[in-house]
Amino acid sequence: MTQVLKPLRTAVLLAVSAVVCSASMAAVAADAGSVNVIVAYKAGAAAKLRSGLAGLGGKLRADLADDNAIAVTVPRAKLAKLRALAGVDYVEEDVIHTLQGQRSTSIKSRKAALAAASTQTLPYGITAVQADQVAGTPAWTPKVCIVDSGIDGTHEDLAGNKLAGQNFSGSGSWNTDENAHGTHVAGTVAALDNDVGVVGVNGRKQVSLYIAKVFDASGSASASTITKAINACGRAKANIVSMSLGSASPSRTEKRAIDRLTQKGILFIAAAGNAGTTAVSYPAGFDNVMSVAAVDENKAWASFSQYNATVEIAAPGVAVVSTVPPNVLTMSVLKVGGVAVPSLSMEGSPVTGATGALADFGFGDTPAAGSMTGKVCLISRGNISFADKVVNCQTSGGVGAVIYNNTAGELAGTMGDVVTTIPSVGITQADGAALMGQLGQSTYVAIEPDPAKYAAFNGTSMATPHASGVAALVWSYFPSCSAQQIRSTLVKSALDIGDPGRDDKTGAGLVQAKAAIDRINTLGCAN
Known part of the structure; x- marks a missing residue:
């Protein structure tokens, strides 16, 4: 199972994502040449500040009058002039929280x-x-x-x-x-x-x-x-x-x-x-x-x-x-020959499903056009990244990817920043070995909305x-x-x-x- 807001990258229970965004995310740019900031102003200076902001090509995003401040988008090149406007107390990046x-x-x-x-x-x-x-x-x-x-x-x-x-x-x-x-x-x-x-x-x-x-x-x-x-x-x-x-x-x-x-x-x-x-x-x-x-x-x-x-x-x-x-999170589904196999979604896998014959794709490190057409790729972990394995399956005509672990334990992988169009899931080493004996079986693999409450x-x-x-x-x-x-x-x-x-x-x-x-x-x- 996984979730819309981004699933975990490992199957280890405590391996949650990093706490916060990096400093580079602190200022969210509206475009390449602008930045989002908070401008605090001195008592009575709100109107004058807004007027000066307009002159700099800035855009008001939020009024924080309770704290004598406004949130604005301003051209990055104009930050120094913004700080110099009459009545400005301070200018800070509108940092991002996660x-x-x-x-x-x-x-x-x-x-x-x-x-x-x-x-x-x-x-x-x-x-x-x-x-x-x-x-x-x-x-x-x-x-x-x-x-x-x-x-x-x-x-x-x-x-x-x-x-x-x-x-x-x-x-x-x-x-x-x-x-x-x-x-x-x-x-x-x-x-x-x-x-x-x-x-x-x-x-x-x-x-x-x-x-x-x-x-x-x-x-x-x-x-x-x-x-x-x-x-x-x-x-x-x-x-x-x-x-x-x-x-x-x-x-x-x-x-x-x-x-x-x-x-x-x-x-x-x-x-x-x-x-x-x-x-x-x-x-x-x-x-x-x-x-x-x-x-x-x-x-x-x-x-x-x-x-x-x-x-x-x-x-x-x-x-x-x-x-x-219900139906906000997602879950992985894997059925081979009509029998459910426990699986975990690959982070970044699209919400979609596919059916095809289960086929051995080795380590997934050697794509071959047409070799997996209409098939679900059964892939061993190792040699290359999860994303590369899935991309190679997809390039070879595969409609879905099942990656099995090369050590004991569950497998929760990630596509990272790679965008794929086929569903991909991870399974245990033992289940992977068992599925090697079921090649050719009709296999359904999917990432679906989870109705659980x-x-x-x-x-x-x-x-x-x-x-x-x-x-x-x-x-x-x-x-x-x-x-x-x-x-x-x-x-x-x-x-x-x-x-x-x-x-x-x-x-x-x-x-x-x-x-x-x-x-x-x-x-x-x-x-």
Whole structure:
């Protein structure tokens, strides 16, 4: 199985994609000669700045009046003149943020998701953070604002929640999700305890959700878009802002909004990032944001999780099963002689299917025009790239490609930047050996829309809603506590799982709902 927003590149459970875009992506050029920037202006200078911008051939993209700024596209050659305009405070690149979670490709994860589809299951993360140990009647209902790719508002496990939102993505509406990531995050926070699917941290409607949609299917959004969403969270009177996203570069404007709203009592929580390095991801790296690292079901640090001095706490982020919209993700299908064979999609494979006789194509390193016409190529891993193998199959007339591993384990490969027109999947070495005995059999290989309503994802994106959900759950019992007191309590009550005391990989440790509640019951909000 794979997903539209880009599947994993290996079958190793923890091998998620890098956290953030490179510095070269920080400024998204509208064309080769222009750049997108945020211009902050001094009080009272907005009108004069707009006039000067027009004179430079600039184009207004977003009004960020809450933070005395505008987002513009301007000719790169005019940046120096833009900075020199009267009333300009600063000019910064409108850096790009990306989602910090992707679908797990492992067969084990697929089985866990299928189990959720047949009966209600309790994801391991809910017990790991002690949400299942919290009983009693909450005193109030905090509002969690999820800045993400939207939500499937009709989902069977989410529709019973109190939902509202606003769309900043230009794709669909706030209660649709063309990416699946936002719905997955929302499910971890608030999937209902309703006899179907999964259970969220707040499964008994202890929170209300406000959805600030900033991502479309591509999974990237600018700092100006995210800043607008953050301010919408503030206007919606959110108590917690959950951000499963990150950028390699900080945005001063984004920080300005976060700092201002923190002073108004909002708690910000964000993903530490998935690069598996000491690099700092933003907004998680800002002082007024809780940075959340990821751990697995054994409470071990996930190797993809970024580690540094800004990491504050940890939460489950590996093979997390939660809600997704049906037919947004995709899945691989392989049937040989009418019998299904487990497979994984090649990243970048087109959504299409084909039927043909199964044929041995060796290592796929020797194309021959017409040699595979109308056939499905069975190819061994090795010698050349996956993309080259598929291209050679296609060039030889093949209608589909099945690549089998040359070592034990599942095979999840990638086409990289190569565009192919035939479906391609990966299978195990053992299944490849078995299929060598079935050459000539009618074979169907395809990448198809996945009708599943549940899926397993990896990433600090998945850890973030666990922490956000716990913060909301704890706060729901203590309305008199402030956001900073809740934040402090979560840190002080965390389960130490890394090196003794605070460490850069897991911060204070694994977030714990019952322990936090017990601490406040014993010591009060200012504990």
